[in-house]
Amino acid sequence: MTFATLEQSAPLSSTEIAAVDVDRVTEVARRHRMVSEFLKTEGYSALLLQHPANFAWMTVGGGAVRCETNGCGPALFVTQDARVVVCNNVDTPLIFEHEVAGLGFQLKERPWSEPRSVMVADLCRGRRVASDSPSPNAQEVSLHVRGMRLPLSDYDFGKLRIAGRLVAHAVEAAARGLFPERTEAEIAGEISHRLIKHEVFPARIQVLGDGQGKRFRHWTYSNSPVQQSCTILAVGRYQGLHVGAARTVSFGEPSTELLHAFEQASLITATGMFFSQAGWEMFEVWNRVKRIYEKCGAADEWRLADQADVVEYEFAPVSLMPTSEFRLFPGVPMFWHPSVGPVTTGETVLVTERGAEVLTPATDWPKVPVSVKGASVDVPGILVLSKNNGHATPKRA
Numbered sequence: 459m460t461f462a463t464l465e466q467s468a469p470l471s472s473t474e475i476a477a478v479d480v481d482r483v484t485e486v487a488r489r490h491r492m493v494s495e496f497l498k499t500e501g502y503s504a505l506l507l508q509h510p511a512n513f514a515w516m517t518v519g520g521g522a523v524r525c526e527t528n529g530c531g532p533a534l535f536v537t538q539d540a541r542v543v544v545c546n547n548v549d550t551p552l553i554f555e556h557e558v559a560g561l562g563f564q565l566k567e568r569p570w571s572e573p574r575s576v577m578v579a580d581l582c583r584g585r586r587v588a589s590d591s592p593s594p595n596a597q598e599v600s601l602h603v604r605g606m607r608l609p610l611s612d613y614d615f616g617k618l619r620i621a622g623r624l625v626a627h628a629v630e631a632a633a634r635g636l637f638p639e640r641t642e643a644e645i646a647g648e649i650s651h652r653l654i655k656h657e658v659f660p661a662r663i664q665v666l667g668d669g670q671g672k673r674f675r676h677w678t679y680s681n682s683p684v685q686q687s688c689t690i691l692a693v694g695r696y697q698g699l700h701v702g703a704a705r706t707v708s709f710g711e712p713s714t715e716l717l718h719a720f721e722q723a724s725l726i727t728a729t730g731m732f733f734s735q736a737g738w739e740m741f742e743v744w745n746r747v748k749r750i751y752e753k754c755g756a757a758d759e760w761r762l763a764d765q766a767d768v769v770e771y772e773f774a775p776v777s778l779m780p781t782s783e784f785r786l787f788p789g790v791p792m793f794w795h796p797s798v799g800p801v802t803t804g805e806t807v808l809v810t811e812r813g814a815e816v817l818t819p820a821t822d823w824p825k826v827p828v829s830v831k832g833a834s835v836d837v838p839g840i841l842v843l844s845k846n847n848g849h850a851t852p853k854r855a
Contacts, residue, residue: 609789
């Protein structure tokens with residue numbers, strides 16, 4: 459097998475040369491050693507990575523994702539001694555000059571007119587190959603690959619903290635500038651703008667205006683104008699990693715229904731955040747959360763929507779389920795998004811040895827302290843805006 463060496467048709471200027479991140483180079487090498495050990499132990503010749511999340515993981519944040527399916531983006535073919543990008547001639551310059559520059563990847567290029575499956579079949583022929591997705595030429599080992607992605611590394615933690623601040627700021631800044639009659643779609647567009655200008659991809663945006671979430675928990679947005687209140691939820695992907703946050707706004711004093719639902723949802727969110735502890739299996743966390751639903755008079759609300767997800771290079775590879783035996787351990791991020799009636803709350807936390815670290819802390823925003831097992835857990839409150847001029851005044855649910 460031969461691999462191509464890139465040749466530039468003209469010298470790059472200093473502004474076009476990507477600076478090499480030494481820590482990222484080290485992290486790529488560490489992940490390659492993990493894969494090499496897996497290949498050696500299991501007797502495989504190579505690992506084929508076709509899922510975009512795994513491309514981002516192996517390249518420590520490389521993207522080049524122009525679609526979310528496995529067939530149209532680049533793939534990786536990793537052996538004990540080499541890590542090879544499999545891509546078409548259109549994507550080669552972007553990948554090697556921008557996405558993985560200086561990280562030690564090799565190239566196996568195909569013309570854009572040739573299906574990726576042809577080259578993949580050629581690479582796998584005569585070899586025992588493992589794959590992160592179903593393939594006629596390799597054995598699927600997707601669960602093992604997911605196991606290599608977690609726990610996240612110290613390098614990832616730094617990126618997660620940046621992502622959390624960017625996503626929380628985008629939601630809060632958009633919310634503080636709201637005024638009645640703006641449409642849900644306009645609000646969603648502003649959040650997208652705030653995320654994208656910081657190179658955060660909006661993986662999910664929900665603008666639930668005037669109680670829309672009571673009926674449709676997975677509502678996105680529409681051209682309906684917001685009159686009284688809304689909950690804004692955003693999930694962003696930054697350098698491959700996902701975080702989510704939600705905030706609620708009311709124009710004028712919140713209604714009794716909104717306040718009551720928000721109080722219930724805040725208790726549930728704080729409970730989930732507190733019990734996101736190392737060594738706990740998810741069903742144990744679930745039992746605590748369900749008990750709070752029952753105690754606060756919302757016993758059946760949990761049946762109407764999902765509650766929380768593990769988030770990392772893949773969004774929601776594991777969801778909180780009543781019977782889930784997935785064990786939490788340090789380095790696992792969780793996005794909590796329980797809902798009660800018209801309110802959805804949302805915070806991302808990182809499981810650590812010392813408890814849950816909040817990755818999306820509220821800034822310049824009202825906070826509600828909730829007592830859980832004697833500990834105080836702060837959750838974002840309702841921001842009350844004037845109906846006339848949009849000036850914000852704090853409000854605690």
